[in-house]
Structures are given as C-alpha cells and as structure tokens.
Amino acid sequence: MEIDGTDVRIVEVALNGATTREANPHVPRSPSEIAQDALACVRAGAAIVHNHNDEPMWVPDGVHAAAPYLEAWRPIRAAHPDVLLYATMASGGPGIAIETRWAHHVALARSGIDAMGLVDPGSVTLGTLDDAGLPTAVDQVYVNTFADTRYMVRRCAELGLAPSISIFDPSFLRVALAVHEAGALPAGALIKLYLGGRMVFGLPPTEASLDAYLAMLEGSGLPWLVAVQGGDVVATGVAEAALQRGGHLRVGLEDYAGERTPRNRELVEEVVALIESGRRRAATPAQARAILGLAATA
Numbered sequence: 001m002e003i004d005g006t007d008v009r010i011v012e013v014a015l016n017g018a019t020t021r022e023a024n025p026h027v028p029r030s031p032s033e034i035a036q037d038a039l040a041c042v043r044a045g046a047a048i049v050h051n052h053n054d055e056p057m058w059v060p061d062g063v064h065a066a067a068p069y070l071e072a073w074r075p076i077r078a079a080h081p082d083v084l085l086y087a088t089m090a091s092g093g094p095g096i097a098i099e100t101r102w103a104h105h106v107a108l109a110r111s112g113i114d115a116m117g118l119v120d121p122g123s124v125t126l127g128t129l130d131d132a133g134l135p136t137a138v139d140q141v142y143v144n145t146f147a148d149t150r151y152m153v154r155r156c157a158e159l160g161l162a163p164s165i166s167i168f169d170p171s172f173l174r175v176a177l178a179v180h181e182a183g184a185l186p187a188g189a190l191i192k193l194y195l196g197g198r199m200v201f202g203l204p205p206t207e208a209s210l211d212a213y214l215a216m217l218e219g220s221g222l223p224w225l226v227a228v229q230g231g232d233v234v235a236t237g238v239a240e241a242a243l244q245r246g247g248h249l250r251v252g253l254e255d256y257a258g259e260r261t262p263r264n265r266e267l268v269e270e271v272v273a274l275i276e277s278g279r280r281r282a283a284t285p286a287q288a289r290a291i292l293g294l295a296a297t298a
Contacts (some may be wrong), residue, residue, distance in 0.1 A: 001291045007280040010248035010288045012048035012225060013041045013268055017254025018057060026263045027253045029054055031071035038076045040265040045272035047288035048084040049076065058140060062096035064089060066107035073113050081297040082285035086116035086164050092143030098151045109159035117161030121149040122172035128198050128230065135200055153179055162188025162292055169202040173216050180220060188292045191224040192250065195238060197231020198257050205236040214245060223291060225250050230257045239274055
C-alpha cells in the first residue's frame with residue numbers, strides 16, 4: 001500500500017511462543033522482558049507485537065490469564081499508542097469451550113489495551129520431526145471447530161478487535177474466505193500465512209506454496225503477511241517473494257529456527273533492511289492501522 005507516495009509494508013514480531021531459553025537465551029519470558037523487547041522491536045520497525053506468557057499452550061482447563069499481558073503491554077502502549085498488540089490462546093480439545101480459551105481476549109479488549117483478536121479458523125496437529133526424521137510421537141491436536149471460528153469472529157466484531165487470522169493449512173484459509181464472502185469478517189482483518197519449516201504442518205516454505213495461497217486469496221482484497229514457523233522467512237527467500245507480491249512480513253523468536261541465536265530486534269532489523277532495499281518502508285504503527293482500515297488512537 002502506498003502512503004504519501006511510499007510503498008509501506010507491515011512488520012509483525014512474534015516475541016516468544018514456545019521457544020525456551022535453552023533454544024535461545026535471548027527469548028523474553030517475563031512481562032518486563034517482553035515489554036523491553038517489544039519496545040526495541042517497535043523502534044526497529046515493528047508495528048504489530050504478538051506474545052505468549054509462560055502458560056503452556058496445552059493446559060487442561062484451557063485458561064490463560066490476562067494479567068501478565070496487561071503488565072507487559074502497558075509500557076508498550078504508553079510509548080506507542082498505535083501499536084497493534086494481540087495474545088495467543090490455549091489449545092482446544094474435548095470439553096474445553098472456546099469461551100474459556102478466549103476469555104482473556106475479552107478481558108484485554110475491555111481494558112482498552114488490546115487492538116487485535118486471535119481467530120484460528122481450523123484444527124491442526126502441531127509438531128516437529130524427531131532425530132530419525134519421523135513425526136514426533138505426541139498427541140497434540142490444536143482443535144478449533146467451525147462453531148469456535150464463528151464465536152471468535154463474532155466476538156472480534158462485538159469488541160471492536162481487528163481479526164488476526166492464522167492460516168496453518170489451506171483449509172483454514174477456505175474457512176476464513178467463506179466468512180469474508182458472507183460479509184461477516186470485521187474490519188481490520190489480516191491474513192497470516194504460516195508456512196511450516198521444522199514444524200510439520202500445512203505448506204512448506206517455498207514460493208510455490210505462497211503462490212498457492214495467493215491464488216486462493218485472489219480477488220478477496222484481504223491484506224496478508226507471511227511467516228515461516230520453525231525456520232527463517234528471510235533465508236528461505238519467502239520474505240522477498242512476499243514483498244514482490246505485495247505482502248507483509250512476520251519475524252520473531254516464536255517462529256525462528258536456525259544455527260544462530262538472534263534477538264528479536266535483530267530479526268526485525270534484518271527484515272526492515274530487506275524491505276528498504278526495494279525502495280519501500282516499514283510501516284509505523286499508525287500506518288499499519290491505516291493499511292488495515294483502522295482508526296489511529298489519536
């Protein structure tokens with residue numbers, strides 16, 4: 001999108017996810033670390049910040065607390081009122097209601113600090129390969145039914161949250177497009193095309209995979225970004241391909257896997273340099289809101 005004659009692209013940073021300090025000693029885990037890291041990333045060019053807390057994804061009751069997000073986000077919002085923030089949620093499964101798993105999003109929205117709401121429109125088996133090259137023997141299926149999807153979309157509309165729509169698999173995108181075509185998708189939606197690197201799901205991190213998704217998106221008018229989960233979106237060439245095709249980018253230690261142990265700020269700086277090498281600019285938080293059709297805070 002051009003703003004004042006400049007081609008502007010959104011950078012999202014996913015600060016931590018399930019990444020441990022053993023995997024990367026620089027990953028922020030506490031609320032104060034998350035706040036400090038996020039502030040450095042926004043200064044470097046990120047406009048959207050996503051993080052997990054130290055609650056695991058796979059919790060028996062499906063409950064995630066709002067308080068650690070509030071503690072981490074208040075200093076970010078004070079310094080950058082337009083930055084877009086959003087949380088994760090716990091896994092689904094038999095007997096775990098979406099109302100429970102999504103309750104912290106409601107609390108964060110009502111606090112006035114949240115700007116985006118998570119919409120995961122499908123189910124997927126999440127995992128990696130073991131040392132023998134076989135799928136890891138775990139029983140972890142991330143379940144989101146069609147009814148769950150409708151709930152998340154409806155709550156985003158009611159609470160004024162821009163939907164952050166996770167696409168782990170082509171079927172997820174088919175559901176999201178059906179909601180969009182029915183006129184039920186709230187303003188500010190951003191499609192997140194997650195290609196699987198070491199994470200064995202969905203499509204691999206290639207230009208062909210990206211083009212398959214873009215063929216599905218053709219004519220929708222929905223803005224989109226690309227990420228490689230369990231890999232390196234820049235090193236795969238997918239980041240440059242996305243920029244050439246008009247997309248936005250996500251980086252961060254939630255997604256990154258490689259020989260290095262970078263900081264989140266470094267990953268943002270690298271992708272901003274890639275954006276700027278093509279006579280583009282990384283969007284400010286206010287510009288990101290404009291791209292998504294959202295009002296600025298001031």
